[in-house]
Amino acid sequence: MLRPVEMSRVVVAGSKNVMESVVEKLHELNLMHIVNYTGGADYFEQGKTMGKGKEFSENLIKLRSIERYLDIKPKAPDVRFAESEVLSQMDDLLGRLANDVTSTYERITAIEAEIKSKQDQINALRPLAAIDLPIELYSGYETLAVFVGTVESAVDADVAKVAPKSEVFTGSFKNTTVVAVFVPVEKASEVQAVLAEHGFAEISVPKLTGAPDVAIATLEAEIKRLESEKEPLQKKLKDLKKQYEDIILAADEYLSIQTQKTDAPLRFATSDNAFVIDGYVPSADYDKLKSALESTTGGRIHVERLPDSEMEELVEKRGEDIPTKIENPGIVKPYELITRLFAIPEYKEFDPTLLIFVFFPIMFGMILGDVGYGIMIILVLMMLKKKFRTEGWTQLINIVMIASVWSIIFGLIFGEIFGPMGLWGKIFGQLPHEEILALEESGRFFGEGVFGPLGRVGPMGMFPLYRLATNAVLMLIGVSIFIGVLHCGIGSILGVKTELNYGEKKHAYFERLPVLIFQVSFALLLLGLVLGFMPLVYLMGLLVVVAIVMMVMGPEGVMGATHLPFYVSNLISYLRLLAIGLASVGVAFAANKLAFGVIMPMLSGGEHLTMIAYIVGVIVLLVVHFINLLLGILSPFMHPLRLHYVEMFTKFYSQHGGGVEYSPFGHVRRYLKV
Amino acid sequence: MAITDAGVMYGLLAVGAGLATGLAGIGAGVGEQGIGAAVVGVVAEEPGFLGKGLFLMLLPETLIIFGLAVSLILMFAWSPFAALL
Numbered sequence: 069m070l071r072p073v074e075m076s077r078v079v080v081a082g083s084k085n086v087m088e089s090v091v092e093k094l095h096e097l098n099l100m101h102i103v104n105y106t107g108g109a110d111y112f113e114q115g116k117t118m119g120k121g122k123e124f125s126e127n128l129i130k131l132r133s134i135e136r137y138l139d140i141k142p143k144a145p146d147v148r149f150a151e152s153e154v155l156s157q158m159d160d161l162l163g164r165l166a167n168d169v170t171s172t173y174e175r176i177t178a179i180e181a182e183i184k185s186k187q188d189q190i191n192a193l194r195p196l197a198a199i200d201l202p203i204e205l206y207s208g209y210e211t212l213a214v215f216v217g218t219v220e221s222a223v224d225a226d227v228a229k230v231a232p233k234s235e236v237f238t239g240s241f242k243n244t245t246v247v248a249v250f251v252p253v254e255k256a257s258e259v260q261a262v263l264a265e266h267g268f269a270e271i272s273v274p275k276l277t278g279a280p281d282v283a284i285a286t287l288e289a290e291i292k293r294l295e296s297e298k299e300p301l302q303k304k305l306k307d308l309k310k311q312y313e314d315i316i317l318a319a320d321e322y323l324s325i326q327t328q329k330t331d332a333p334l335r336f337a338t339s340d341n342a343f344v345i346d347g348y349v350p351s352a353d354y355d356k357l358k359s360a361l362e363s364t365t366g367g368r369i370h371v372e373r374l375p376d377s378e379m380e381e382l383v384e385k386r387g388e389d390i391p392t393k394i395e396n397p398g399i400v401k402p403y404e405l406i407t408r409l410f411a412i413p414e415y416k417e418f419d420p421t422l423l424i425f426v427f428f429p430i431m432f433g434m435i436l437g438d439v440g441y442g443i444m445i446i447l448v449l450m451m452l453k454k455k456f457r458t459e460g461w462t463q464l465i466n467i468v469m470i471a472s473v474w475s476i477i478f479g480l481i482f483g484e485i486f487g488p489m490g491l492w493g494k495i496f497g498q499l500p501h502e503e504i505l506a507l508e509e510s511g512r513f514f515g516e517g518v519f520g521p522l523g524r525v526g527p528m529g530m531f532p533l534y535r536l537a538t539n540a541v542l543m544l545i546g547v548s549i550f551i552g553v554l555h556c557g558i559g560s561i562l563g564v565k566t567e568l569n570y571g572e573k574k575h576a577y578f579e580r581l582p583v584l585i586f587q588v589s590f591a592l593l594l595l596g597l598v599l600g601f602m603p604l605v606y607l608m609g610l611l612v613v614v615a616i617v618m619m620v621m622g623p624e625g626v627m628g629a630t631h632l633p634f635y636v637s638n639l640i641s642y643l644r645l646l647a648i649g650l651a652s653v654g655v656a657f658a659a660n661k662l663a664f665g666v667i668m669p670m671l672s673g674g675e676h677l678t679m680i681a682y683i684v685g686v687i688v689l690l691v692v693h694f695i696n697l698l699l700g701i702l703s704p705f706m707h708p709l710r711l712h713y714v715e716m717f718t719k720f721y722s723q724h725g726g727g728v729e730y731s732p733f734g735h736v737r738r739y740l741k742v
Numbered sequence: 743m744a745i746t747d748a749g750v751m752y753g754l755l756a757v758g759a760g761l762a763t764g765l766a767g768i769g770a771g772v773g774e775q776g777i778g779a780a781v782v783g784v785v786a787e788e789p790g791f792l793g794k795g796l797f798l799m800l801l802p803e804t805l806i807i808f809g810l811a812v813s814l815i816l817m818f819a820w821s822p823f824a825a826l827l
Contacts (some may be wrong), residue, residue, distance in 0.1 A: 409793035538818055545814065640811055641804045710800040713793070 069400070069422050070562075072415055073350045073393040073730075075101075077379040080345040080361065082369040087343050088118060091332045093364045094345075095325070098734025099353050101391045103346040105337040115333030115343060124330060127162055128323040131316065134166055137173040138309040140316055144457045149318040150741045161312070161319055169308060172301050179298045186287045186294075189274040193287075195246045196273065197280040198239030204277045206248065213256035215249040220267035223247055230262055231255035246271075318739040325735050332733065348391050348730070390415035393730035400425040402466035410713055411726035416569040418562045420721060424712055427555055428467070431708035433474025434551075435649045436700050437535070438656070440486035442476035444697060445469075468701065475704075483532025486693055487656025535653045544646040546595070552642030553591045555711065559719030560584035566720050578622030583719065586615035587635055638715045644707050652700050659692035759813035766809025773802035 078100065082090060094100055105114055134140075195218065196203070206214055224236045227249055234251040247268075251259045260268075276283045337344045349357050358371045374382075382388045392415050394404060403424045413419050436442065449465050449472070456465065479485065533540040560583050567576035589611035596604035619628040663685040671681035781795035 410797065411793065541814070542818060637804050637808070641807055643807050643811055643814075644803075647807065647810050706800070709796065710803060713797040714800060714804075717797075 069396055070418050072413060072417075072419055072727075073395050074352070075348045075390050075393070075415065075730075076351040076354050077374040077382065077390075078347055078349050078354065078357070079372045079374065080347070080369065081372075082343060082365065084338070084341055084343055086365040086368055087333065087336075089364050090345075090361060090369060091118070091329050093361055095329050095332075095734050097357060097360055098732050098736070099357050100345070100347040100349050100733050101730050102332075102335050102733050103348070103388060104335045105344075105346065109337060111339045112337040112344065113339075115336040115338040118330045118333055121327060121330030124323055124326040127158075128320070128327055130162055130166055131320055131323060134161075134169050135316060135320065137169050138305060138312070138316070140309060140313050142317065145314070145317070145739050147314050148737075148739060148741045149315060151322060154315065154318050154322045154740065157315055158319060158322075161316065165308070165312060169305070172304055176298055176301050176305075179294050179301075183291050183294050183298075186291050189276070190284055190287050192271050192274055193276075193280045193284050195239075195241040195244070195271060196248075197284070198241040198246050199237045199248050200239070200279065200281075201237060201248065202277065202279055203273065203283060206273045207275070211253055212250050213253050213259070215247070215251075215259065215263055215268070215270070216273055217247065217263075217268050217270040218244045219247050219263065219269075220245070223249070223263060223266050223268075226262045226266070227251070227259055230258045234259070314739070321735075321737065321739045325737075325740075328733075328735060347733075350393060350730075389728040391730035392419075392727040394419045394421060396421050396425075399470070402463040402470070403428065405460065405463040405467065406709065406712065410717060410721070412729045413721065414727035417566050417727070418720060420562075420712070420717065423558060423716070425470075427551075427716075428708050428712065429471040429474040431551070431645055431711060432468075432471035432704045433476075433478040434548075434645050435704035435707065436472075436475040436652065437478035437482045437649055438484040438486065438652075438700075439476050439479030440484070441697055441700055442472045442479055445472040445475070445701060468705065471704075481532060482535050482653075484535070484653070484656070487660050487696075488534055488536065488653060535650060536657065541646065541650070544649075545643060546598070548642045548645040549591055549594070549639055551645060552639045552711075552715065553587055555642070555716055556587050556638055556719060557584055559716040559721075560587070563720035574623050578618055579624070579628065580719070582615040582618035582622070582628075583635055585611055585618070586632070587639060589615065590636065591639060641715055642711065644711070648703050648707055652696060652703075655696040655699075656693065659689055659696065662692070663689040755816050759816040762812040762816065763806070763809045766806045766812075769809075770802050770805040773805065774799060777802070 080090065080094075080100075105112070107114065193203070196216070206216055218241075222238070222245070224238070227234055227236055231251045234249065234255070236250075237248040239246045249259060249263065274283075333343065335345075337346075354373055361369050361371055379390070383390060392412055394407070394413065396404060396419075400422055403421050406424050406428065407413070407419065407421045433442075446469060449469050453462070453465050456462070482488075533543070535541070535544070560580055563580040564576045564584070567573075567580055589608040593605055593608035593612060596602070596608060616629055616632070619631070620626055622628040667688055668677060668681045668685040671684060672678040777799050781791075781799050784791050785795055
């Protein structure tokens with residue numbers, strides 16, 4: 069689980085006679101991660117597409133264009149088809165349906181273009197209606213130049229100055245002045261200059277006839293007619309989509325599989341009569357691959373596993389990447405999303421998914437820590453789960469769902485149901501006042517949550533803790549930092565092991581190991597100071613010095629020790645586990661105090677709670693808690709994410725660049741029956 | 743100027759604590775602003791960069807935690823300051 073699946077480098081070689089059946093079998097097995105042949109060997113060249121490959125890819129392009137026209141997108145499959153069903157309908161899909169859809173879609177596009185152009189004409193005509201000249205009069209002169217447009221100030225006088233023989237029509241439209249200026253052609257450029265001074269913006273007059281009002285009415289009628297033509301066409305596409313969506317997705321899958329198979333030889337090395345396939349297979353599945361290939365070809369194939377030393381050599385000399393297959397049990401799997409978001413581990417690195425599964429929900433829970441919020445989130449997610457069924461969303465929902473369970477657990481530890489002072493006291497009862505005073509005096513006051521029938525539990529009877537109490541804050545500071553020490557410590561241990569896997573002993577023992585020693589001893593030193601236990605302080609101080617000396621001896625020399633502030637800040641960074649939580653508790657506390665302590669008594673005035681006070685109080689409660697809950701999902705998610713990416717991953721992960729994900733030759737069928 | 747009143751002293755500590763967290767928050771925000779803009783730009787071109795982008799964007803956030811740590815020390819571990827009176 070912590071390591072990627074072990075891989076073997078495999079070579080498959082045989083005569084070209086059996087190539088097609090080998091490809092068929094490999095595709096069916098969905099096991100071999102093929103390494104593309106890039107040339108370079110004598111007698112061998114890149115293979116060519118087999119059989120009907122060209123036809124398949126042409127059909128696939130055609131089908132994809134139908135999908136685009138019908139707006140069909142991959143979705144969770146409702147029905148699954150047998151290959152024969154798809155094949156029998158293929159001609160119909162690519163012939164009749166394709167023509168039908170294409171012509172309908174093209175007609176709709178044409179109608180939309182026409183509507184657009186008519187709309188533009190109407191927009192140009194509206195200002196002209198203010199002048200009320202027949203439209204045909206604006207054009208068709210040999211000796212006259214016509215300027216139509218809007219201006220910012222009156223132009224009549226200035227135009228008359230440069231061109232005495234002219235005519236200016238003026239109208240006003242929506243706060244702008246519309247003018248039509250008719251001048252002799254020879255004066256055109258001078259008039260244009262005058263108009264420009266007045267901020268002239270030209271209107272291009274459409275080539276129509278009659279009064280502008282009438283023309284606009286005609287155009288509007290035509291637009292209406294075009295829209296009524298468009299509507300049934302759109303509905304037709306929608307109906308076609310409904311009718312054919314599933315079969316089209318299945319056909320798409322069928323054609324994709326076929327092109328994958330026929331194009332496979334492009335990745336092989338082939339000679340005139342033989343072919344060679346290089347690739348990686350999970351070591352556990354090697355025997356299965358070998359026997360399956362041998363039985364389909366009747367033994368006329370050579371399958372060989374290279375020894376590990378040769379595999380290493382290929383990686384080092386030819387720069388081949390061993391593919392990484394990360395494998396985790398079902399409940400851990402959603403957390404692969406977080407790993408992937410950062411990078412796929414290299415083959416020799418560790419897969420941190422399991423650690424994320426352990427730490428992420430605990431951190432989320434510790435920050436949110438509220439029974440009520442936890443239950444609310446789980447309920448909402450259960451509803452969302454039915455709506456969002458794509459893989460990414462399901463994973464995300466599962467991540468938060470698991471984390472919310474921890475939030476409920478921490479809610480019990482912190483004694484919070486919709487914040488402190490919320491339902492907890494109402495359900496479990498409060499501590500008597502005298503006992504609180506006694507606890508405060510003895511310095512063991514961790515808040516007044518509960519007690520009633522449950523009583524307090526834990527050492528010194530400190531649970532449930534009240535997170536806003538001073539003692540609880542101080543304790544949680546310590547807990548947060550030691551969670552950090554554990555978290556970073558595991559990261560450092562994996563870092564040491566990773567470097568050893570790469571054979572970098574110096575990096576392992578003098579770069580990674582001192583970080584572990586430094587962080588653990590530094591935290592224990594702080595603990596010693598707080599407890600006033602001096603032997604621990606001296607011992608740990610010594611270890612800190614040892615760690616620094618080791619860093620200086622490391623590959624980076626004195627520069628290695630300059631990272632120290634980063635390692636200290638790593639630990640302080642875990643304080644956010646407490647801090648973000650306090651912020652959210654603060655808001656919840658404010659909501660409860662505002663509703664029960666301020667609004668309700670204020671509105672009721674007297675002793676008894678009035679109806680209005682009750683309603684207003686509850687509304688305030690709901691609104692503030694809702695906002696807090698939204699924030700309460702976001703920040704407890706982002707901050708642990710950061711703690712993993714920045715604080716933990718930097719200790720061991722992706723130091724050598726991301727890996728290549730294992731993607732075997734084959735296809736997982738979604739819309740086709742297996 | 744010597745501070746002789748414990749109330750004034752505690753008040754100043756509280757102001758200091760507030761400034762520590764608040765100013766650190768502003769600093770972290772200014773830092774993240776530039777990085778965030780750059781990350782959005784990169785992710786628009788290359789969605790696979792989201793994880794590393796988040797990593798970079800969240801780096802300056804530790805600053806505010808430093809501020810908070812100082813505030814907590816001022817608010818809760820202030821007895822050494824009382825000795826100054």
